[in-house]
């Protein structure tokens with residue numbers, strides 16, 4: 001069959017499995033925090049490919065790293081190790097609590113590894129009665145059967161049973177509930193330091209400290225899912241660094257590759273020992289292309305000036321979004337940390353976040369939702385301040401139009 005040169009959004013519906021309902025726009029090129037679609041229309045990108053393109057599109061240093069590695073070596077498998085993987089592992093260990101790293105290709109895989117390791121570690125050290133994994137409602141940990149079952153959104157497991165067992169869900173940010181449930185049968189507690197997909201929910205410092213203390217008391221491992229919050233997103237390299245707790249296992253992906261697929265599980269030497277030869281694996285994990293790009297990402301992101309810039313940009317967004325919320329009665333709260341920002345729709349606008357996201361796209365600015373009632377922004381960590389204002393102007397036009405339309409109705 002001859003290949004068809006011109007493809008359109010309509011082709012999606014008869015070519016793709018219908019798990020997604022993408023917008024009508026098909027971007028073909030990006031530069032920094034701007035995208036252009038098939039018709040040459042420009043968009044300002046506050047979505048960042050869902051907190052992935054942390055240095056924007058086509059960052060010259062990442063393009064150079066990828067091209068350099070592309071001309072050298074693409075793939076070996078884990079039958080052999082490779083230089084980019086070792087360099088990246090060294091960098092991650094130096095920058096974090098970790099002493100050991102395992103690479104994979106996505107956030108779900110990083111969590112899958114973390115959860116399997118926690119079970120295996122408990123089995124090694126405590127025997128067969130320590131299997132329970134505790135997670136929290138509204139959490140999101142990926143879409144494999146294990147990670148989606150651990151995640152706290154029942155709609156995502158509907159119709160996929162039988163599901164893996166030994167998983168308990170509790171309310172997030174309720175220390176009493178955890179205290180009542182956790183026991184010596186618990187092998188791990190998994191949490192996002194800020195719930196991303198679940199609505200940009202930040203826990204109290206007391207909860208975070210309490211979770212760590214309860215895990216210690218019951219010899220359960222604390223797994224931090226930093227797939228969304230990691231790699232500078234909240235204004236520190238990882239969010240745990242601002243929460244004053246140290247996890248036992250950390251999963252990272254999304255921003256790590258700046259758009260190139262990669263994930264990693266970080267842990268200590270002692271815990272890593274339970275993943276002996278043959279216990280877990282991945283053909284592509286530690287792929288040289290992915291690791292070379294991630295290495296370049298870390299060099300740029302893990303700098304005080306860049307991380308301070310994330311906090312400054314947070315204030316910029318927050319100030320203007322709060323003004324907008326008040327002026328148009330659109331938002332009840334602007335929340336989040338760094339450049340992971342949630343705009344909670346006001347209570348008289350239930351379920352309208354998606355409408356506002358679509359209206360914003362019509363005005364030329366891309367945003368995300370986090371559940372039915374929250375607009376989520378996860379732009380490039382180095383987005384130009386002038387472009388922030390330009391994008392927020394477009395967003396405000398969408399907000400104003402929506403407020404006016406409901407005033408008339």
Ligand SMILES: *Cc1c(COP(=O)(O)O)cnc(C)c1O
Pocket residue numbers: 105106107108109111140141142143192196197225226227228229253254
């Ligand atoms: C996106 C996300 C995942 C899943 O990552 P994939 O790369 O889509 O598998 C897991 N955990 C959190 C917190 C996420 O935001």
